[in-house]
Amino acid sequence: MVNVVKDLFSKRLRRLREESGLTMVELAGILGMSQATISEWEKGNKFPRAAALQGLANHFDVPMEYFFKEKVFLVTEMVNIPLHPTILQSAVSNNDDVLDEDVKQIKLPTSLLGSYADEENLDAFLVPGDSMNHLFPEDSTIVVKEIGQADLVDEDIVIYIFDGKYAIGRFRRNDAGKVFLFKPESTNALLYDIVVPFEKIQNVKIVAKVIWYGVLI
DSSP: OHHHHHHHHHHHHHHHHHHTTOOHHHHHHHHTOOHHHHHHHHHTSOOOOHHHHHHHHHHHTOOGGGGTOTTOOOTTOEEEEEEESSHHHHHTTTOTTSOGGGSEEEEEEHHHHGGGTTOSOEEEEEOOSSTTTTTSOTTOEEEEEEOOGGGOOTTOEEEEEETTEEEEEEEEEETTTTEEEEEOOOSOTTOOOEEEEGGGGGGEEEEEEEEEEEOOO
16 A cells, blocks of 8 residues: 555656646745755655655645645646557557657646556557447547457447457457357447357457547547
């Protein structure tokens, strides 16, 4: 629990500092601390004492519990998320050759992202194809979080690679039939469930889980 609190504190402190345009040295000067102390806080190695925590809350004009309670968000707090035209470009977003200024950003309120608001590796892209158009039509914006097979939960909407192709579908585990299902939710009658036996799951690469989608109506 202590490590979870330190991690949440470090992420939110860094976000507030960066959004305020402050360097660690400048924040340290405001608080009467050393730059090394701010660095240790942001790395999650140390947690401030009550007086220092109150000083941070006063300076950034946030409730003190914002730093250590997961479900406390600021009403106007926004998260910047890289927006890629396709999942393929999203997949290479961490390449050293891709500069931050080359990638567009979207801003979403933390209230829409819930418990994912403090995740650092979120990506957004435009939905290709119509495999989930009961939920979101082609070219809708979705936000995803990278996960692996061990993280899959029934009813997750996932991006996966099967037979060399990217696809989006609803994941379900069928213990009776000993298969995994990846189901489209579409008006396209030509689309069908991908059925994978338990022992063949290595043939499917799980890329990411959809955590938010936006639809214009």
